[in-house]
Amino acid sequence: MPKILIVDDEAIFRKGLQSMIAAWDKDWDVVGAAKDGIEALERLEELRPDAVLTDIRMPRMDGLQLQKIAKERFPEIASVVISGYEDFAYVQQSMRHGSKDYLLKPVEREELGRVLDQLKAELLQRTPEPVSAEERNEDMLIRQHVTEHVASGLLQGSVHPEDMKLLQRIGIDFDQPYFTCLVIKLDKDSVDRERYSHADPSLFQLYIQQFVQEVLDNRASGLCFVISDTEVVALVNLADERESKIELLEIAASIRRQIRSLSNITVTIGIGTVVEGAQSIPRAYHEAGIALLYRLIVGGDKVLDYEQTAKENQFKSGIKKWSWEALEQAINEGKTDEVKSIVETVIQDLCRIAQTPEAVHQQICKLLIHYYELAEDLGITKQWLRQTDIRTLLFDICSISAIDELVEECRKLLGRLTAGIAARGRNAERDPIEQSVRYLERHYREPVTLKEAADRVFLNQAYFSSLFKQRTGTTFVERLTELRVAEAKRRIAMTDEKIAVIAEGTGFLNLRHFNRVFKNETGFTPKDYRERVKQETGKH
Template identity: 25%
Template sequence: MKPMYQVFIAEDEPAALQHLCNIIRIKCQNFQVVGTAENGQEALEQLESFHPDILITDVKMPVMDGIMLAKRVKERYPDLLTVIISGYQDFSYAQSALRFGVCDYILKPVKPSVLQESLRILKGRLDEYYYKMRNRIIHEMCAGNFTENPGFQQIFPEEEYYTALLRKNSLPRRFLESQGVEFFSGMEEQMIVYGRDEMETLYICPKKLLFHNSFYQVVQNLLEKEKKTKTMSFYTLILTEKPVSAKELFPTIRRLIYILDHRLIIGKNQTIEIGLQGEKKEQKTETQMQEEKLILERLRILVRKHDFQAAEKEIEKLFRLWEIQEYSQLCVEQKVRELFQIFKNENVENELQENAEYLLDDLFYYTENMQKLKENISQILCRNKEEQQKGKIDTPDFFEKIENYMKEQLALPLSAQKICTIFGISQTYLSKLFRKYSTESFNRHLATLRIEKAKEIMEDNPDLFIKAIAAMVGFSDQFYFSRIFHSITGMSPAEYMKNHKGISCDAKS
């Protein structure tokens, strides 16, 4: 959050103006006076240059009085908080002020304690306002549709920032973006943390927060914590070697995401420092290109003959070749689509005829390594008939069995692959079940179940520490738990415990 909120004062009496400035300077440590004016018209002209958070204005001033100024401010700057100072204890003045969105009405002579309390209350509103704005800006940066606004410098007041992007497992979905749990760091956290879904973390760290520590080491420590969550089969970590200015954050974050998209290799752990390595481009030797071409030709012939057992062996050769060559996930996705086109051209029926992109999205999202991916692709292309005969498991009762198992095992590490192994189904089939019987993806549904269980525990055990509650529902990191909790419920665990009826107000963290 920004360290200091800016106040503009409109007051025509020099002594009264000095009195207000002194109160704010001495008594209100989170505020600073950035400008003053002797009348409402002058104040209105200067507000555009200063972009203050709070306007304090006297009612009775020449040229334009405080009530008219408040009206103009509401029209031009609806987010600016206004406080009226008046020597009149007149209800009509107060009523007019409230109509124009004035936050407080303070009588002269102004007591320091009264102004202090008024600004304290407004600070809470500003904290929440800038927190939401910060989250919106970070979301827009990652989505690629950010446009700088006057509040940007207030959100990122430091001169320089380090950035890092950690991705657990595969790339985010592209066709089911709303299926993940987007999360943000808390209002009081100094390092800004954001995830497009629960498998990703973007770190934005003010340089001064490091003191003499290495950002690389700080991020490595965070990576070790993530490994302990047991939700990671492989990772891709990308970080900036040097800090960047606030204005460079947007292009830097976009570059981090670009490198992630083009360098993530399924099943391989990677740490990439921007600045130390050039942009890696996938290169194929003539021999490998020829080998891939021959395999695809043999595959076409086998598919035409409906010899799926032999076709599966050729698919295995292709995956082995792609793994040795360390193709990026995006490249493998393109190759897999070519495979499906071969089967489609030969009029082979498979699960991909319906909702093809959504199924592939799920398949890549949950894959742990190239071997698992190959097995799932082969299952769809070459062994689909076998699973079609298992129609008896495509029932609400079977889905309920899976959901009940998840509820019983919430405290333990759970993954889509583990569920598939336990219930003897493929990843594709699990995705189809969740699409048919749930409005959420597997990961989103698991997160929802965990948070609902956490709420039950809070209600039944109000004296438990949040860290203990997090562990009871499968979160080894209480801060990560708090972010997911806030993302799903709209409030922090402490706020939930405080606001929910029957739960102690002294939430333990």
């Protein structure tokens, strides 16, 4: 007896179809019904029907998405779609994805009977092919394991050339020079709490992964995979650094809008910086995760770009500046007792001037995110946070409503961080000037200012300028110019980009300024420099 599952968001249609099937052929067993694609996936897992009869337009997960996921997870299940005349374009897509047939609303008894008879005949004619089925499942498993293994390795920076060849063998070829990462998270508050608690969380992640992969297939080169029950990651391969980033932001915004429109759930997307070479992918992944942390501060259902988000949410407040500088200095110097004392002053000042409790929580979260990035750089995050991850920590902080409790928790956290730094000993990476140099190396393309750099390490602008020259032998502006000109020389020599594009892409105000600075630094105009390189390398 063949089994069938009915999927439609309107109860009256579900019951009507069930009655029509029973009246047409008693052999058909309607084993269940579902009101949308997500519920249908649960039923498919539980009931394993021979066929599924699904509407196309449904909330949360439509029939097309259901069909794609079902085809991957349950390839033996036949599907038939139902649509209105205005949805025929969707029907065509569905047929391309393997739908056996389609029915137009309102469903006519004879048409339904024709489809049921045809399906029944095909099901009865099926001959068991245990070997080929096993081989097919094995191929799918191998592909899945290879993808997950290599993708995980890329995020961690532990991929070998042989692993990349494995990806090529299964049709994934990262042949462009630039990469970035998107981390996509379901906003749980966009899903009914009872519904989420009763569903398999992996179904939501799988839906997001399938949706993002389809968008990437159409608009970019990339691989999307589920990394945990709460996190989906997209690794995107890009041909151009600047222009591709603009397009990537548009793609991410489109993903967010379409998921909300089609499934009535929302996601927040963190985007890392565009990096060159597969070896830099871990940095892009880490930055995408940092960007996503700001969801707690700015809210969900957003695209959060690391560079822009970090810049807009630098830790600033109306607190006396000496308080933050004193705290930063005490932490840098490993003075645990002094840190605990300053923390009390800082938080009491913050609570006194903040207009709302949310403002207090936001400022403290920004501070903790700032120190989380530094702890990651030092490799002492586990020692600092112990068994807690940064996301849980931030949520816990936002649940505290008493000043004394907030002071005590921050004393404990920043005291432990300071102790970890002290135990690690003097470290160049924690030095404010080394930290500033690393910041310049990542952001020299942007309009970075001396004041901005000084603020990031909580130092007075004049003192920072003097200390920078003393420690590096060059002024801040000289170092920034050196980085910009070095990148400009590389792009002039290695690409055919227009000089004006290179000037803009390396942080210069305008072409005239670029030409003047470049000649001062190299002795050549940009055009003459390109010609000289061509002559030296034999390119004519």
